[in-house]
Amino acid sequence: MQWLKKCFPAIVLGVCLNLACWGTPALAQTFDQEFNLNDQGLTSIDFSQISFSNLGKVTAGGKITSDAVSGLTASRQWKAGDALSSVLRLGDVPSLGAGQFSLEQIGRIVGFAPEQVQLSQFKLLTSQPLPQLIESIPYLKNFPVGEVAPIAALVNAESSDPRTVATVVNQPNMAKRSLADLGDRLKTFNLSDLPNADATPLLSLRGWQQQSFADIPGLSQVPLTQMPQPVPNDSPIVAQIKSMGTSSVISRTVTGSSQIGFHLSCPDRNSIVSQSCMGVALADSGDPHTDQKPSRRQAQNQPRLSGKQWVLGSSQSVPGGNGALQFLPSSLGLDPGYEPTGRHPFGAAFKQVLTRIDGQTVSSALVFRTCVRESCSPYNQFAVPFLRYPMGSLIVVGADSETPVDSANLPVLPQTTTSYENVNPGRCMGESVGGISVSTLMSAIVAVDSDPFKPTSIGLFVCRDGQCGRFLGQYQLPSNTEAVQSAIASKPGGKDWLQAIASGRKPKPAELLQFFPPELQTQVLTDNTQSLLKLAQTQSDPQAGTTWQDNRLIERVAQLSAGGTATAIDSNTVIGINGLTLQQYGQQARLNYEAQGGGVGLKCSVDDLRAQSMAQVPAAQIAATLSRLGKFTTASSPGKGKESAAWAINQVLSQAGIRPLGEHPNYIPSIESALRNGRGATVDDPDQAEAGDLVIAASGRHIGICLDEGCQTVRSNNGTLKSFGWDSSRDFDGKLNGSTIYRITQP
Missing domain, CATH: 3.90.1720.10 (endopeptidase domain like (from Nostoc punctiforme))
Known part of the structure; x- marks a missing residue:
């Protein structure tokens, strides 16, 4: 608590003379001007306009020493006034999921193309040992080394050298080499000189968690609402600041930590308090004694906050952190294992803490932690000044939990390239028929059934067009279709078994494993889906007046899969599965295909290329x-x-x-x-x-x-x-x- 003792007298006076104190006037003023805060304060800040590059500068210097026991593999040090983006590492904010980004996706958000990124700017990539690099970037190892200019330059290969990258790199003397060995020559190459490097997720590169946001080209400029797991831009739970001051005891609060909860009184035996408790008294945003009125959405979700207080972090510190880093020394001077009391109205990436009262205004800061693997320090490592709230203004309180954002409200990341560049696509075209991903369509058709089936499941007995049979196995494939009959008939005794089923006999599960084992079921479904895609492409869609294409092709193949090749188009015949008609069956399969991320118009799908x-x-x-x-x-x-x-x-x-x-x-x-x-x-x-x-x-x-x-x-x-x-x-x-x-x- 040394930092509190140094800062407390100055905080009471509304001035903090020590640079280690949060919210020093110079930095706070600069921050306020950056975000153009009005005199009335803001209910919430627009995080769609905020990235780590413009969140300001850290208020105090510090360092973290490497420690093999805790998993800290590298030391780092920073000083007061350093940009947050250069101090904060990707691993420090696991809740944002930054590792899921590729540089191509980042570029689409902030506005740059791969050829605009010099390899010298992407040290995470160029520091990878070459054997690791060619495994991390899809298909890079397949290219002739002469066509990959940076690697060719490193190994002095001619542009006509036919050897593959893998052949060259997997030599014993290359094990510790990296593109960084090119030195200043890296500036002559850009990201597009390494095929598929722009589409490679950051998390595929070893050591990505130890990179700062400033180390990854463009990442520090991505708005926080467009991160893979975004900072929520608004919360319906707000309160009005009614009064502020000092008290010997504050029993009803909205502050604390994730470890101990967010209603911790001040003082409390589990916390450390510096002299008196300072707090901001809250009123409901719709309280009759306030001028602010809540929106309908706020009124529906708003808990009762009147009479509760938000305790200043400069008054009270509370337990925080977990795992090996829980007691990491605090660069802000707090006791190990403790963090300033506050809340997480904007998610787990940082903690909002009220820092000082200056007349009729209270200042706040965003406080960060450091994380390695599944262990995190308390929120006590570094901070940036945040909003200032005048008396009577609204403040976002947020929910007590740090429950992740509802996936329905997650941003849609810019899609990476539809297909990776590959010198030998092989059987790609055979597995993406008519622009439809075979594997995704298979899954979509299977998912039409409401209940999971076992490979030994025996389904309903059905008859169509004079042919009878049963739905069999994990995919409930009808035994009266040509594909199933052909596969089973190839087994000794298979024809007789099929005839017995057609006559109404219900087979035993053991018989199914004998005549139609699981691997044969999967093979039939794969082959059947491929052949039906090809067949449907030769037929006409009466709705469009053309051959079956895109979404209608998906529907038709599902109909053919369930009803056989002679099935009437968009038939109203009930096929016995879920009581769906064949038309409805096809429509549901299409919806499933879309829900599983299936695309149309594919020429060489990423799925199939990766499989090879x-x-x-x-x-x-x-x-x-x-x-x-x-x-x-x-x-x-x-x-x-x-x-x-x-x-x-x-x-x-x-x-x-x-x-x-x-x-x-x-x-x-x-x-x-x-x-x-x-x-x-x-x-x-x-x-x-x-x-x-x-x-x-x-x-x-x-x-x-x-x-x-x-x-x-x-x-x-x-x-x-x-x-x-x-x-x-x-x-x-x-x-x-x-x-x-x-x-x-x-x-």
Whole structure:
């Protein structure tokens, strides 16, 4: 509490003479002018106009020393007046998800093209050891080294050199080389000289969390509302500042910390108080004693705040932080393990703290922490001055919890390139038929069914056009369609078994495994989807008067898949699944395809390209695919979004060109069994975990995907929001202990 003792007398006088104190007049004045605050204060600030580059300068100097035990791999130091963007590192604000960005996406937001970025400006990329670099950037290793100018310059290769990049880089003497070895020559190359580097997510590059926002070209200029997980721009929960002053006891508060809650009295045995308690008394924004009236939305969501106080952080510090960094020394001079009391009205990236009362105005600051892996210090490392609030103005209080923003309100990130550049696309065209992604369409058709099925599931008995059969297996494929009959008839005794089913006999599950095993079911669905796409393209769509295309092609293929190749167009025949007609079945499949991120007009889909050349590094492939997909709805899944964790994982794998995991792909224990029996390996040391590894909670209770090195952040399904959009710690925010990390080894 040394910093409080030094600053407290000056704060009472409305002046802070020590540079270590927050809100020094010079910096506060500069900040206020930057944001053009009016004399009445603001209910909220427009974060769509604010980035880390214009959030100001830190108020005090400090340093963080490397510590192998806590995971701090590098020391850093800063001084008062340094730009926040040069002090703040990507790993310090995991709630923003900055690692999901590629430079192409950043450029589309702030306005630059890849050829405008010199390689010398992107040190994270150029410092990567070459063997690591060519695995991180899709397909780079496939190119002739002479066509990749920066690498050719490094190894003195001629432009006509036919050797692949992989052949050159995988030599023993290249293990420690990096593009940084080019020195000043890096300035002669730009990002477009490295194929696909602009579309590579930051989290694919080792050490990305230790980069400052200023280190990544353009990132510090991205508005905070356009981050992958944005700062909320508004909150319906506001209060009016009624009075401000000092008291020996403040019992009803709205302040505290995430660790101890946000209604901590001052003083409290769990906190440290400097002399008296200083606070700002609040009134409801719709209180009859105030002049401010709430909007209808505010009135509906507004808790009762009258009579409560927001305690100044200069008066009280409270417990904060977690893990190995919880007791990291504070660069602001607070006791280890403590942070100034305050709130998180704008999310977990920073904490808003009231810092001093100056006459009839109270000043505030945004205080930051540092994080490594899943451990974070308290919010006590560095701060920037924030808003000043005159008496009677409104202040955003926000909710007590730091619940992530509803995925429905997340920004849509600029899509990365539709297809990576690749010198040998191989079978790409065969898996993207008619501009439709085969793997996504398969998943969309399967998801029409409301309930998940097992490979041994025996479905309804149906007859169409004089042919009878049953829906069979995990995809409920009808046995009276040509594709299924052909596959089963190839098995010894298969024809007789089909005839018995057609006559009305219900087969036993063991028979299904004999004549129509799971791998054959998947192969039939894949082959059938491809052939139906090709068939439909030769037919005419009566609505459009042309061949089947785009969304109508998706609908028609789904109809043909469910009803057979002789199915009438947009038929009203009920096919027995969910009571849908064939027309409705096709429409639902199209909606599912769109919900799963499927596109139309694809020529060489990212999914299929990745399946070929990234198969040796499935974790990187999964990470890149998830970055492209972002947070997606799981409402169209068999579990309707509530019990869809396993389904969502296999959707990501499918999009990444990786075979589904598990005999029962919608069942977590089945996925874990597959990983333990040949498809994967455990990662015993969490520090060795990579983005794209899988995390499974004890007893198969939940499953997610690592978003970064060390698996500090995990994304998984949120059953309440029906979205694959819950970003948590490795142990799912402590709700599910005993998690195991797996790495897929057999894609």
